[in-house]
Amino acid sequence: MTEPTSALFAPLPGRGFIKVDDEEAAQFLQTILTANIDQISAGGCAPGALLTPQGRILHDMMIYYCSAVSDAGSHFIIETDGAGLADLFTRLRRYRLRRPVGLRVVEDMTIWLCWGAPFDVEGVYHDPRHQSLGYRWLGQGDEMPPFATIATRGEITQWQALRIAAGVPEGPIDLTPERALMLEAGLDMLGAVDFEKGCYIGQEVTARTHYRGLVKRRLVPLRLPAGVPPTPGTEILLGEKAVATTKTAAKTEGGSLCLALIKLSDLHLVLDGAAKLQIDGSPADLVIPDWMQPLPNPARTDKAG
Missing domain, CATH: 3.30.70.1400 (Aminomethyltransferase beta-barrel domains)
Structure with a gap:
């Protein structure tokens, strides 16, 4: 071509x-x-x-x-x-x-x-x-x-x-070494893990998390109004309580975007209109990509906030 x-x-x-x-x-x-x-x-x-x-x-x-x-x-x-x-x-x-x-x-x-x-x-x-x-x-x-x-x-x-x-994590800022989990980052849905292939390092825990539905958090994109993209590690507030920190971020024509790892219970509060997220005093809107929907329901033991 x-x-x-x-x-x-x-x-x-x-x-x-x-x-x-x-x-x-x-x-x-x-x-x-x-x-x-x-x-x-x-x-x-x-x-x-x-x-x-x-x-x-x-x-x-x-x-x-x-x-x-x-x-x-x-x-x-x-x-x-x-x-x-x-x-x-x-x-x-x-x-x-x-x-x-x-x-x-x-x-x-x-x-x-x-x-x-x-x-x-x-x-x-x-x-x-x-x-x-x-x-x-x-x-x-x-x-x-x-x-x-x-x-x-x-x-x-x-x-x-x-x-x-698109909600695609990449690198150690998004995927903190020795802490990040494949399923919390959505990497199972992005083709980075195969549950049918057999053994690999960490397979037992990853498979158990998948089959038992033990995911408590989800890495999601947030949209912010015009301004400088937040520095990785900036606090994210749910009401007045810090619930997460920002990961990679980038400027867009209408503001900026960042990724954040947030508890599913807190995400459902936001989606239900019961609470709002803020970063540096500005509202932060969830922009869940199609492939990530619907978000799993939080576990019974997972309390919001």
Whole structure:
């Protein structure tokens, strides 16, 4: 496709990359990560995570299956938050033991994103989490993405606003390491965990939470009026009581958006009109995306406030 589109593109900074290859690469990843590696098609990608044995998120990631003419050249690229790259690499090496699996940090790689219009370009990965998030492309060095000739250079903050509006968490601000749970973040509904694939690290706790309906909180988008987006960690009030803090945020044309992890009982109070949320003295409106509705009912033991 060579005709110009209304799409925008930009690099996503702050990311790190690990190449996983050799004969048991897929089997190795299948036994430790939440994603079903066997279901990622050649030239496709999927979100996933590495958990603690207690089911808490250590590292969220996007996993790419990079196909080649021969199976010997096929490999996986794990894209994750750059600040946690060294820790993730150390953990993967620890779990590898003596298996024939190659692990290597890829130093000179950039992830480019393109959003705002559909197109068909070879070698581009479709972001499976939400249709508004568009496409991804892995580049080496100073390479420009193939969609650069049909899209206009944008700002990554524009994509971040779309991500937050879609309720899609990404990185350690949204998913606090060793505290965040897959189901509270909605990652089960975003394709980052497969309950049918068998064992992986943290599988028992994650499956029990799923089948018993033990989720008490939900990561949701909030919309604020015009102003500077709140700094991560800003208090969120329900009436006069602090009930949560903000996570990633981005400016929009009509104000700003942020993500927040809030108790389901408090969310239902807001949805029922019995209470309102505030951030820095300004009203904060729930903007629940379609895929997240309806929100689960709170557990009987979950009290609001």
